[in-house]
Amino acid sequence: MTGQDGARGKRSSRPGREAVTGVATGRRRRGEQPVVPDTEFTSYYGKPIINAPVWRSPDIPGYLFLGGLAGASSLLGAGAQATGRPRMATTAKVGAFGAIGLSLVALVHDLGRPARFLNMLRVFKPTSPMNIGSWLLAGYGPLAGAAAASAVTGRLPRLGAAATAGSAVLGPAVAAYTGALISDTAVPAWHDGYRELPYLFAGSGATAAGGLVLLADPAGDTGPARNLAVFGVALELGSFKRMERRLGMVAEPYRTGRAGRYLRAGEVLSVAGAAGAVLGRRSRLGKVLSGAALLAASACTRWGIFHAGKASADDPRYTVVPQRRRLRN
Template identity: 65%
Template sequence: MAGSDVTREGVRGTRPGREALTGARAGRRRRRRGGGRGEQPMVPDAAFSSYYGKPVLNKPTWKPLDIAGYLYLGGLAGASSLLAAGGQVTRRPGLAAPAKLGAAGAISLSLAALVHDLGRPARFLNMLRVFKPTSPMSVGSWVLSGYAPLALTAAATEVAGRYRLLGSAATAAAAVLGPAVATYTAVLLSDTAVPSWHEGYRELPYVFAGSAASAAAGLALVTAPAAEAGPARRMAVLGAALELGAFRTMKRRMGLLAEPFDQGRPRTLLRASEALTAGGAALALLSGTLRDRRLAVAAGAALLTGSAALRFGVFHAGVASAEDPKYTVVPQRERMEAHGR
């Protein structure tokens, strides 16, 4: 069986030859004479492997830059629409306008990244031929197809300075769909067989929601006047707290399957994300107290970068968990043993 505890070569790959038998007899003679140190193992230590060195699962074939970028930009767009609606309701045009433009730009780039990974636009359109409520990909495709025109309409009316009523309605409608746009990709990843994505199904949507809020707040802190950036500062703190808290809770619950998040490239990216997100939130609070525009820009840059590092780290950790048979075999055995009791 692929992923067996002991490789074929270590148990049944060859018959013992004369040299092996001679060595075994010599070992027994030494033990009879008192010179041995107990029985020596005849089989090498167990190691996870699979036939022909292939992984148990096929790793995701998604392009890292395209799909990790798609995850990040979709979150930035959805949360920015919420800030845009908030700025519009509280009469903060300096906050609402850049948030509308940011949402439109981010969702356009997100869709471009998705289509580039798919290979041609027709493949995205084919996903809209049916609506399947049990499929995160189907639901997400329909959410995106409804959200993108609304975000683009809100931005276009803002730039044109006309059709204000239409723009206000589009902004409000985009804000309604914004949370789904920001988090459905977490459900999409959790719905796969990739071990470290699938096991995070409970907390990953909250991690992505917090990351999206941090990113949108970061963009607003960079672009909005300090006098109107109060909602962005509060969103930065709340988003950072949700992201960091949910991610640590997820790793504690996942046990063995949290290992890929703490190894190699994912570890570097996720450690950087934690530092940037926490530091960005602290700077955001400080910028509000001191009314310092430079601190606000630094906070915004840190939050935007930290959110991107989180999405790329989660993506690469999932790929690593699919490549190692241990992360597929051990949890399966644990579940079987638990059910057997």
């Protein structure tokens, strides 16, 4: 073998470094056989086109779930207090404080050091969902704690009422801002769903808050919690279905793999929990089972969305195909 033949052999045996990411653009005439096979969605050296999120499970999906539960529970607690339902108000306020505390623990654990969370409060940047979210949590957490402490001890009722009102004002933003947070990334399944994800997260939080009260206090007056849960299920499922239709092929990670299993389970549990809450309103056991199903449904939704985003970041076609379509249009 000559040196020239050896060089050609080496070139022919090299890995596919010249692989093209995309789709075949040539038109095929009727009856014509393809000469070149369809290209595959690969990238140089098999690396993803974008960096996948470094967020970990269960920290971040747990943070998303617990934040939504906390924000919606504060709103439910304020409504229960305003309508003369102190028992439900106490349950919701304690649940909100416990959820936001665990949410912050999960966030700090993922960050690695508490100082990293405090460093985000050194500036105020309205264009950054992460920065605004940090300020929301910093303001909401103490208010939720004061409202819960006053409700449990019965002391400082005026301060407790003010804290309840403040946490109720911030609660919807706490429940929904994480949807804006994850959509403010390059992850296709999250970024392209920027219109619906905040509504989906708000609905999921309402589902969880209603489920918490049904589970924790089935003997009490649970009418408002039941209504909030049914509203949350409708908003969550409606927003998700609309997002699926609008995203087209980018919605595939929401239907396949681990994410698909989580989300299908969430849909079944949501419908079952809402139906049980309505039909079993006079059954204590029915309320407990419905509450547990609604809480699990909200958690499944957050875990499913988290894993769908990671799956879409690992597959180049969810980045390339929408870009090429936008260029053609």
